[in-house]
Amino acid sequence: MKIIKSKSDLKIYLAEEKKKGNSIGFVPTMGALHKGHLSLVEMALSKTDVTIVSIFVNPTQFDNKEDLAKYPTTFEKDVELLERINCDILFYPSVDEIYDGNIVSESFDFDGLENQMEGKFRDGHFDGVGTIVKALFEIIEPDIAYFGKKDFQQLQIIKKLVKKYNIPVKVKGMPIFREPDGLAMSSRNTRLSKEHREAAPFIYKVLKKARKKNGIKSVKEITKWVEKQFQEHPLLELEYFTIAEEKTLISVEEFEGNKRYRAFIAVFAGEIRLIDNIRFKNN
Ligand code: AMP
Numbered sequence: 001m002k003i004i005k006s007k008s009d010l011k012i013y014l015a016e017e018k019k020k021g022n023s024i025g026f027v028p029t030m031g032a033l034h035k036g037h038l039s040l041v042e043m044a045l046s047k048t049d050v051t052i053v054s055i056f057v058n059p060t061q062f063d064n065k066e067d068l069a070k071y072p073t074t075f076e077k078d079v080e081l082l083e084r085i086n087c088d089i090l091f092y093p094s095v096d097e098i099y100d101g102n103i104v105s106e107s108f109d110f111d112g113l114e115n116q117m118e119g120k121f122r123d124g125h126f127d128g129v130g131t132i133v134k135a136l137f138e139i140i141e142p143d144i145a146y147f148g149k150k151d152f153q154q155l156q157i158i159k160k161l162v163k164k165y166n167i168p169v170k171v172k173g174m175p176i177f178r179e180p181d182g183l184a185m186s187s188r189n190t191r192l193s194k195e196h197r198e199a200a201p202f203i204y205k206v207l208k209k210a211r212k213k214n215g216i217k218s219v220k221e222i223t224k225w226v227e228k229q230f231q232e233h234p235l236l237e238l239e240y241f242t243i244a245e246e247k248t249l250i251s252v253e254e255f256e257g258n259k260r261y262r263a264f265i266a267v268f269a270g271e272i273r274l275i276d277n278i279r280f281k282n283n
Helices: 007-019 035-047 065-069 075-084 095-099 117-121 125-140 149-164 187-191 194-199 202-213 219-231
Strands: 002-004 024-029 050-055 089-091 144-148 170-174 236-245 261-269 272-280
Touching: 002 007, 007 024, 007 050, 007 089, 007 125, 024 035, 024 125, 035 050, 035 144, 035 170, 050 075, 050 125, 075 089, 089 125, 117 125, 117 149, 117 236, 117 261, 125 149, 144 149, 149 170, 149 261, 149 272, 187 272, 194 261, 202 219, 202 236, 202 261, 202 272, 219 236, 219 261
Parallel strands: 002 089, 024 050, 024 144, 050 089, 144 170
Antiparallel strands: 236 261, 261 272
16 A cells, blocks of 8 residues: 655656546545444445545544544554555645645535534534545545445535535445444544443434334424433433434424435533434335
8 A cells, every 4th residue: 555645746646547547436534444434445445446545634623622632543553454455545644735834624605514413513613524525635536435424414515515516526425334332433432431432332222212213203202202311321411313304404303205314413422422323214
């Protein structure tokens, strides 16, 4: 695997590959890789000729300085994991290489997607995400880019970004990878204390139980039930639970015809903020 740190070196390398007619698959990450990340890389490897993974902890998408400072980094292990599955290129730029001394976000209008859920609770988060993904797309010009449904709102926002800016890349959403106990894999899981780690699978258990109530109880009743589960939990604090339409991400109280819905949740396990989501069938 080639490790490339500069934009210009990467562009030169990719220009050669494109000249040969090779397709480019891209997986942006913030490192501290786990099986969820690797599933995206493996998909890119199987569908495109050249697979490039980026590792970049993007400062502009963090509204919480401590979260940024404490974001886990396991660079050597990441390289080993990527080499093991034969990833072609790792793009590992510095903050300066990307932001050139000016660490600010562009301001985006994602037709309101940015104002729901994570957007309400993480100030400027999606401006940061839009800024870095747009920049990476401009440097790499991939044919296909892979994103996890773990960050479903982010996935919808990237699809909107590509549409609004006419960026010629196919954006693919990939399934959520979970630990055997159901906890959605996340780099932040490594920061959980032992007792919070043991408590955290409760989040997915509640999501699954909520889904079972769908069709029997109303959205309002399901939401109240979820809130109660967390009020009674000694270690986990609910930030939000909402059932929203997949396309607009607007919360609903009733399901309509042929639309798709999903339940979204954010929970604090001590200082660590965890998110998850689950598809809700429209009965
Ligand atoms: P991150 O490093 O957290 O920015 O994530 C990089 C990419 O991996 C994003 O597209 C995430 O949605 C995706 N991802 C993170 N965790 C998971 C997971 N548990 N399952 C599937 N994809 C994931």
